[in-house]
Amino acid sequence: MTVRRMNYREAVREALREALARDKRVFLMGEDVNRYGGAYACSLGLPAEFGDERIRDAPLSESAFVGAGIGAALGGMRPIVEIMTINFSLLALDQIVNSAATLRHMSGGQFSVPIVIRMATGAGRQLAAQHSHSLEGWYGHIPGIRVLAPATVADARGMLWPALLDPDPVVIMEHATLYNDEDELPAEGDMSVDITKAAKRREGSDATVIAHSASVKKALNAAEMLAGEGIDCEVIDLRILRPLDDETIVASVRKTHRAVIVDEAWRSGSLAAEISSRITEQAFYDLDGAVERVCSAEVPIPYPKHLEQAALPQPQSIAAAVRKAMRR
Amino acid sequence: MTVRRMNYREAVREALREALARDKRVFLMGEDVNRYGGAYACSLGLPAEFGDERIRDAPLSESAFVGAGIGAALGGMRPIVEIMTINFSLLALDQIVNSAATLRHMSGGQFSVPIVIRMATGAGRQLAAQHSHSLEGWYGHIPGIRVLAPATVADARGMLWPALLDPDPVVIMEHATLYNDEDELPAEGDMSVDITKAAKRREGSDATVIAHSASVKKALNAAEMLAGEGIDCEVIDLRILRPLDDETIVASVRKTHRAVIVDEAWRSGSLAAEISSRITEQAFYDLDGAVERVCSAEVPIPYPKHLEQAALPQPQSIAAAVRKAMRR
């Protein structure tokens, strides 16, 4: 099978292009998606192919254009709404929580809201306190939506189409530090991936490290460091933040008896807490010790590199947590 | 000591009155706080005493008037901002997360934001999916703010003044089903309570039940039911949702070896998950079994009473979880 290299950004773009070409009801809407090409250049070039209607620049009004996406989905379209970053999605949360996520249940099953909302997330680019949020755990709290976190180029390429096939709202979290990551993809064929299962990114027997998004690479780095010390880590990439794939997580922990969860969110009330609870609930007697969490320091993320990096999970801190779990 | 009976609503009102009388910089601002008397009648009568400026009706514009409260706090006032319910606070989250909670740290310690934000929370009144949120766990995730959940008349009376003394933003969550609860309070003296510690509402030796807000009563009910079966529960009222009082929680679990957490929020990503994780992290070897959680079903809260009650934690489900924790 021939392969080709592409980066995460190009993978997102190709996925957008595929979706727009496959289904006339699909359109992309958000701030600066057209003339500017998207804040992260994901839609650069698409207006020439699909026109201004389908690559639709929206004014700075997150609540209204996300709500309009929900309305358009109710009206028979398949909108992909880009919120420039998760930081600005706070302005649209009401529409997401109170309309997108509730309409099906609240109407007794009459309505579907087949909207896909994409947003860039995370810290690591020295953008300081208001531009570095990792609030994907909040989205993971909301019944009625599906939350995806592509950590690889293949997932960036392959999650969008299945997300559009989902009759319910799907939120896709693209970590802003991943856009330049490169990888090989098959040159042709169906690129769609399963959006229900977590993935084992590294096989191991001593401890399970569970991460998502940009933290997966850090977890893999930690695993390499630990391999040198004779500690063999399994690394799970959550991929889907809601509904969580308990099965994959718990099966791994049953095997390794130790779990470390990595999450770039602030520790208190993080998704890591949820996973930790589920592990103790479902595998308490398989555990050799407490589940460890490696999260961000509970501070508004500061601008200078040394402080920002100190605030975030790092391979070193992950490795330390694994050693602690191993009582080494 | 003479005592007097009052209900939770009256306690809130008296606390407001005290604060307004003690400090000229204090004012109350929110939708319908003046002419209407507050959606839950907490400020009824106060305009006559304190005038329209200090009991300030705000237009329907949650983001602006919460932001204006933050600005007024920066400008030397001590605003109490009432958001009618937590459901509408989604519209103001950006101001809370990105301004109130970050300004001190992001400015290198130059600014204080001594605002108090009160809101009614929770389900149980048949108000359906958009009016029944229990999102206080989201607030518990945000560094830079303090989150209080008065579950008793004494706490409703005594938390406001210390909250106003806090130089940082404080959010007070008043569960809407509590306003008619009555209790006895001392007739005179300082009503202020400690806003840093959880409280033991029932002493017990077999299992620790941890709850907050309206769930505390349910936990106490469950404890009474279980007492009849020879199971002796300790009941902890969290009182402060951020920062959590780990010490009180862990000390109790170290004694009872079993923990059940009750939280009206949806289970995934709930505050209950955070507490569960902390318990396993800090008291793993003291635990006789997995920490149990009793949360709301992961559904938009439905209108009919039987479905709403089925969605929420109940004394029965709490008791069942305790029995499970006791392996009975």
Add this chain to the structure above:
Amino acid sequence: MRNIADDRVHLTREHAVELLRQMTRIRRFEEKCAELYTQEKIRGFLHLYIGEEANAVGVISALAEDEAIVATYREHGHALVRGLPMSEVMAEMFGKAAGSSRGRGGSMHIFSARHRFFGGNAIVAGGLPLAVGLALADKMLGIERATCCFFGEGAAAEGEFHESLNLAALWHLPVLFVCENNLYAMGTALARSQSNPSISTRAAVYGIASEAVDGMNVVDVEAAARRAVHAVRRGEGPRFIEAKTYRFRAHSMFDADLYREKAEIEAWKKRDPLTLFSDWALSAGVLHPDDRQEIEVDVAREIDTAVGFAEAAEWEPVEDLATDVVSPRPETEP
């Protein structure tokens, strides 16, 4: 039956009967609901529309059946006029499984996909973006029809009002915005909450043609709605109607109504939309002397049937609590 192709009102007897019948249905339905509330058959929030009936009736009379409606928590009237069977609406008020939202929504969340009735939104101004999106879908799909969005004057202070009007105007979308200005948002009088209390002038600043109309006069409302909806359908972009109206009852069943003068309420009651219209129509000979009584009898029967239906209907089983939170995963999924 309904003549929607014309941009003027034709006050035949038939149409006059229909207007009065619809207003009467709302009035009596809600009076019944208030009664059922005190009997604890209906719970939660109940926001009565009594006094404002001319607006739903006038506007919806001008809409085609497939023209979407987005409303608020004060939407019983809109649902009934749109054609949702009264029995289903009443069952919804009770929270029964036969209700229009399977009983899950109650008074504030009446939905009907088959009537393109999109609710029933309990977040003030939350419906405006949805209406904009429904109209955007129509425009992109090449379907020439209007989407009609109702909201109160209080909603005009919210950011979403501003953002939504801008989007609709900018993209030239077929939305008919109808602001039901009943002068109060809960207990807050318009003049105490908005620096410019003239809602219709505020729409104009977005470049949206707008008109203020006497919301107690059903014919005026219908006439304005017909003009507006025809312009919208012709592709002239959004239109805005401010209907000046008044609610005779408190904001909700929890409201002690302390913030307005009894005299003000009484003055407005003199302009009751039902009497105003039927008196005029009788004197103009458009309605026949017996029509009013016949309507009342019909409506009373309809309400009895609806209450009977709702009483007899089943509760949704507790086991179904979690159905339809999400759809079952599609077969096509990889």
Add this chain to the structure above:
Amino acid sequence: MRNIADDRVHLTREHAVELLRQMTRIRRFEEKCAELYTQEKIRGFLHLYIGEEANAVGVISALAEDEAIVATYREHGHALVRGLPMSEVMAEMFGKAAGSSRGRGGSMHIFSARHRFFGGNAIVAGGLPLAVGLALADKMLGIERATCCFFGEGAAAEGEFHESLNLAALWHLPVLFVCENNLYAMGTALARSQSNPSISTRAAVYGIASEAVDGMNVVDVEAAARRAVHAVRRGEGPRFIEAKTYRFRAHSMFDADLYREKAEIEAWKKRDPLTLFSDWALSAGVLHPDDRQEIEVDVAREIDTAVGFAEAAEWEPVEDLATDVVSPRPETEP
């Protein structure tokens, strides 16, 4: 030194030198920042104000030193004119502990409590409610002064613009809103994002007196600001200024600037606020022939000092990461 008591501009030589000096300080400071960015001394987002200097200089010249300023992520100019020492601002750009926000904020979050400079807000329109609140505090405390809020024309589409203008007008608050209309919000031209591109007419609908001004002409800006701020101080309620301006550089260092014509940029550069003002002032004899050069020399020296200071400054120790997330608990606590 600064004459703020007058509501007209007095173009003495001294004042002209000051205006030109301030504009030059911003221009050269930012040119240096761009250079330092390519050297990776400055990181994160960097939004240059080059081309728009007349606005910060004109407006802030009209403000008293204790009149609060709320700005955006494009606020270096505002900080410098307000009087924050350039060394502290530069150290902030580097992220050093001697920076105006202890280095924690960087380019987008310059703060100074002692200058009543409230930042530095990276959420578009997020500063408007804060400004309203600061003004509310002044009003309630009986302090007669204005609060000045800067934001871009893109912000005028956000709900918070609408909500904040309404609050300020409704409560008659002493806010001076200054919309720096540089025609683009990132890559989105005003006409492509707002149905009514005339920002100043949109303020008027709230009942806020508003004025559009040539934002490339520092004297015009100052004159408009003086008129407005005097009205605000007199208790006449909020005022609104739309300054028509242009940014010569890309939106941020990440922006490839593909969405506008080079010719458009060149045309605007012909109206460079620095040349426009200094040419006029020279020809009018207000500035002396050597003034321009002297200012450049002074400013170059100031920038060298600032860079040297920033280079030499310490990083905040990692151990201090969590200080000032919250304050230490007060002693008075029960």
